[in-house]
Amino acid sequence: MTPKVKAFFDTATNTVSYAVQEPEGRTCAIIDSVLDYDQAAGRTNTQSADEIIAWIKSEDLQVAWILESHVHADHLSAAPYLQEHLGGKIGIGANITVVQDTFGKVFNEGTAFQRDGSQFDALFEEDDSFHIGQMRADVLHTPGHTPACLTYVIGDAAFVGDTLFMPDFGTARCDFPGGSAEDLYASIQKILALPDDTRIFVGHDYKAPGRDEFAWETTVGEQKALNVHIGEGRPLDEFVTMREARDAKLGMPRLILPSLQTNMRAGHMPEPEENGQSYFKVPINAL
Numbered sequence: 001m002t003p004k005v006k007a008f009f010d011t012a013t014n015t016v017s018y019a020v021q022e023p024e025g026r027t028c029a030i031i032d033s034v035l036d037y038d039q040a041a042g043r044t045n046t047q048s049a050d051e052i053i054a055w056i057k058s059e060d061l062q063v064a065w066i067l068e069s070h071v072h073a074d075h076l077s078a079a080p081y082l083q084e085h086l087g088g089k090i091g092i093g094a095n096i097t098v099v100q101d102t103f104g105k106v107f108n109e110g111t112a113f114q115r116d117g118s119q120f121d122a123l124f125e126e127d128d129s130f131h132i133g134q135m136r137a138d139v140l141h142t143p144g145h146t147p148a149c150l151t152y153v154i155g156d157a158a159f160v161g162d163t164l165f166m167p168d169f170g171t172a173r174c175d176f177p178g179g180s181a182e183d184l185y186a187s188i189q190k191i192l193a194l195p196d197d198t199r200i201f202v203g204h205d206y207k208a209p210g211r212d213e214f215a216w217e218t219t220v221g222e223q224k225a226l227n228v229h230i231g232e233g234r235p236l237d238e239f240v241t242m243r244e245a246r247d248a249k250l251g252m253p254r255l256i257l258p259s260l261q262t263n264m265r266a267g268h269m270p271e272p273e274e275n276g277q278s279y280f281k282v283p284i285n286a287l
């Protein structure tokens, strides 16, 4: 089964959002949407989400699911805004509860912040499956970048979030709280066990030395042969040493603080204070 896939690239955060549609029908899912955010002004903007909405309407599609591959640390999710305008259920990995627990502590959230994933409509675990119209989607739990990362396998397409990137760029960082290079290695082996001609759609692209265009689609076969971090059967210990050395040199993503506080709430802003205003917190020297 070969679903139709439409990609939306956000240049501000290098994020790729996808609409995946059943081959013979009008039902689709949206994966990893972006709510634009002007950090300096503390102001959100729905331009990226509106582009997706306009496209869905122009194609006359029904949205069954609004899926997250994980709690993103580099962009805010537009899931609630899309749900308001298009319908659909919001789904994420069941280990969101671990992420909520970790960052509930980091941001000193009170009891109003539920750590049970109840902000989402569905929590998926390894081997779960669900339907997008007539099309079946299978869930792989692929932790490492974060504990709740999922890969959605839909027909011949795998939406891998932040696990593998394009072969010339490599793999996702593993140094956020709850991340693990060992876990990422094991997760990637699961993805690479899919048939070689499986289309892989990555969650971000940053170009790579020698490549001038953004790209987001590759295959399992290409990843196995060419991935600069894990191709040609690179062993676990070599991968972990490489990954941890690289991660030690990376700065925090520009939007990590507002992203986490939004995305751990399924894309909702923090509860307004008594003046009706929502605020993001900045924990000093905590990350």
Ligand SMILES: [Fe+2]
Pocket (backbone or CB within 6 Å): 070, 071, 072, 073, 074, 145, 162
């Ligand atoms: Fe991420």
